Amino acid sequence: MASELNLNMRNDGYVKVQDLLKLNLKTFANVPLRSHTVDDVKEAVRNDNKQRFGLLEENGELLIRANQGHTVKIVETQSLLKPILSADEVPGKVNFVHLITLINTLVGIFLFS
Numbered sequence: 488m489a490s491e492l493n494l495n496m497r498n499d500g501y502v503k504v505q506d507l508l509k510l511n512l513k514t515f516a517n518v519p520l521r522s523h524t525v526d527d528v529k530e531a532v533r534n535d536n537k538q539r540f541g542l543l544e545e546n547g548e549l550l551i552r553a554n555q556g557h558t559v560k561i562v563e564t565q566s567l568l569k570p571i572l573s574a575d576e577v578p579g580k581v582n583f584v585h586l587i588t589l590i591n592t593l594v595g596i597f598l599f600s
Contacts, residue, residue: 501543501550504528525549 492510494502504525512520528551532540543550 497550500552501541502552504542504549504551507551 496502510520541554
């Protein structure tokens with residue numbers, strides 16, 4: 488879908504929020520994307536109880552992707568993973584179920600409909 492919308496998707500599934508907000512599309516609430524701001528997107532992601540989307544700020548630009556539930560051939564899943572080389576790199580306690588959930592979340596990509 489990203490390529491159909493002429494969105495430049497990185498190999499880790501992220502697209503620029505600014506590019507997304509320029510699209511001539513409407514949200515499920517029938518509100519044009521162009522009427523939203525970057526802060527609106529941040530708030531929507533923060534308030535999403537299911538944590539469907541991930542945000543990344545890089546070089547002063549905000550990027551977004553889906554955390555789960557979508558597959559696109561362009562995404563290189565290996566680029567989403569970072570090896571954990573010591574227990575010190577793991578924040579807090581992590582059990583097996585949390586680890587599987589984390590892995591599933593990291594393999595997601597952004598797909599906006």
